[in-house]
Amino acid sequence: MDTDIVTGILVSEQGALSLEEMVEACGTEVEWIVELVEVGVLSPEGPDETAWRFGALDLLRARRLARLERDFAASAEAAAVILDLLDEIERLRACLIRAGVEAV
Amino acid sequence: MEFKDYYQTLGVARSVAEAEIKRAYRKLARKYHPDVSKERDASERMKEINEAYEVLQDPKKRAAYDRLGTGWQPGQDFHPPPDWDTGFEFRGSPAGEAFGGDFSDFFATLFGGAVGARHGAGVHRRGEDHHAKILIDLEDAFRGATRTVTLRVPELDAKGRLAARERTLNVQIPKGIREGQLIRLAGQGSAGMKGGRAGDLYIEVGFKPHAFYRVDGRDLYVSLPVVPWEAALGATVKAPTPGGTVEVKVPPRSQGGRKLRLRSRGIPGDPPGDLYLVLEVVLPIPETERAKELYQTMARELAFNPRRSLGV
Numbered sequence A: 001m002d003t004d005i006v007t008g009i010l011v012s013e014q015g016a017l018s019l020e021e022m023v024e025a026c027g028t029e030v031e032w033i034v035e036l037v038e039v040g041v042l043s044p045e046g047p048d049e050t051a052w053r054f055g056a057l058d059l060l061r062a063r064r065l066a067r068l069e070r071d072f073a074a075s076a077e078a079a080a081v082i083l084d085l086l087d088e089i090e091r092l093r094a095c096l097i098r099a100g101v102e103a104v
Numbered sequence B: 001m002e003f004k005d006y007y008q009t010l011g012v013a014r015s016v017a018e019a020e021i022k023r024a025y026r027k028l029a030r031k032y033h034p035d036v037s038k039e040r041d042a043s044e045r046m047k048e049i050n051e052a053y054e055v056l057q058d059p060k061k062r063a064a065y066d067r068l069g070t071g072w073q074p075g076q077d078f079h080p081p082p083d084w085d086t087g088f089e090f091r092g093s094p095a096g097e098a099f100g101g102d103f104s105d106f107f108a109t110l111f112g113g114a115v116g117a118r119h120g121a122g123v124h125r126r127g128e129d130h131h132a133k134i135l136i137d138l139e140d141a142f143r144g145a146t147r148t149v150t151l152r153v154p155e156l157d158a159k160g161r162l163a164a165r166e167r168t169l170n171v172q173i174p175k176g177i178r179e180g181q182l183i184r185l186a187g188q189g190s191a192g193m194k195g196g197r198a199g200d201l202y203i204e205v206g207f208k209p210h211a212f213y214r215v216d217g218r219d220l221y222v223s224l225p226v227v228p229w230e231a232a233l234g235a236t237v238k239a240p241t242p243g244g245t246v247e248v249k250v251p252p253r254s255q256g257g258r259k260l261r262l263r264s265r266g267i268p269g270d271p272p273g274d275l276y277l278v279l280e281v282v283l284p285i286p287e288t289e290r291a292k293e294l295y296q297t298m299a300r301e302l303a304f305n306p307r308r309s310l311g312v
Helices: A019-026 A030-038 A056-072 A076-098 B006-010 B018-032 B042-056 B059-066 B105-111 B113-120 B138-143 B228-233 B289-301
Strands: B130-136 B145-156 B162-173 B182-185 B201-207 B214-216 B219-226 B235-239 B246-250 B259-262 B275-281
Touching: A019 A030, A019 A056, A030 A056, A030 A076, A056 A076, A056 B018, A056 B182, A056 B201, A076 B214, B006 B018, B006 B042, B018 B042, B042 B059, B042 B105, B059 B105, B105 B162, B130 B138, B130 B145, B138 B145, B162 B182, B162 B201, B219 B228, B219 B235, B228 B235, B228 B275, B246 B259
Parallel strands: B130 B201, B219 B275
Antiparallel strands: B145 B162, B182 B201, B214 B219, B235 B246, B259 B275
16 A cells, blocks of 8 residues: 655646647547647647647546547537536536525 | 346346347436436446446447356356356457446456457557546645545556556645646556556545535635624624634625625635625524514614515
8 A cells, every 4th residue: 555645736727738648638539639629628728739738627628528428429519518518507506606505 | 256237237138139238328327427417326326337338238248248147146246157258359349448447346357358468469558547536625725635545446467457456545635726626646547568657647626515615716605694783783793714713894784695705715825715704694583572672672663664676
């Protein structure tokens, strides 16, 4: 058993991911990530592919999309719509939380 | 290890056609997919469903599984019969790997050999990245903390067969972490093949629900109960913050729902979040004659119609 305390870095402005790192983290292909950027599902910082920097939200979204595509045999477009709707639900839940209403 | 009844998991008879298995899987996926489901055990159930589907949708794996016979009960102690898989070659499907270690020992024993064969033929290859999620207490984000994470990681044993190993890591949670952030631990994913680098481990951080703080990014919200005279006349009252109790001024003429912002009392960071106290006016219940009199005095002397905006 490892007992050492491991320290990581936050995937954020300082520790953002390159295109290659995104591909590895999602276990996918470059083309798949590029397509998600082109259709606006992912929004990395940076002017072109070589300079793209992806944040934590991008990685969570990409992995979620991959699960939706795989488990529902959904097209990228359909999975993206599901993703947007899930985001909207989360946004509305956050509103309820701020308002002190428990989201059931 | 425990026997898994994959037909029971998908709720189909052993004799059904492939199309029916797919239908059953889709239906269950809609119900238990952790991204869309509200079921409490969705994530666990989906793992079982995915594993069952992985086997039953593949004619070769299904045939091999069927050869185990019908004499097994779910959960029964299971040891594979010798040479049970002779004549089968599992190929082309990333057995178990797609689940990132989330497969049962039963699955690994039956079908884990395939991955070894596939990888063995490969060359220099980077290890896979892994993903995990941990829930921390809000207080951990204020002070920083160390949390123990237990992971099941797929590994190849000496014979090149896939097996899941439990691994425990003590992870440093940095002060100021927010919900939905990812901690990346370099080299803590799968080992590389033939000299390839190890993969990384990404840990998603979530907060456990707090008894009274509600979290929105770096900002916190808490309902602060006040009595009518505190709201009406203004008062200095005590309020909780994660850093300790503070005194705040409730401005005169406040109504319920008014938000008082305590700058930089939210989750630490650059910039730090704010803490919002949401006033909640609480009425003392008139238990005594004296208390009733005080309410009656207000009723007589304060000409106030709270329903005027409703036109009544």
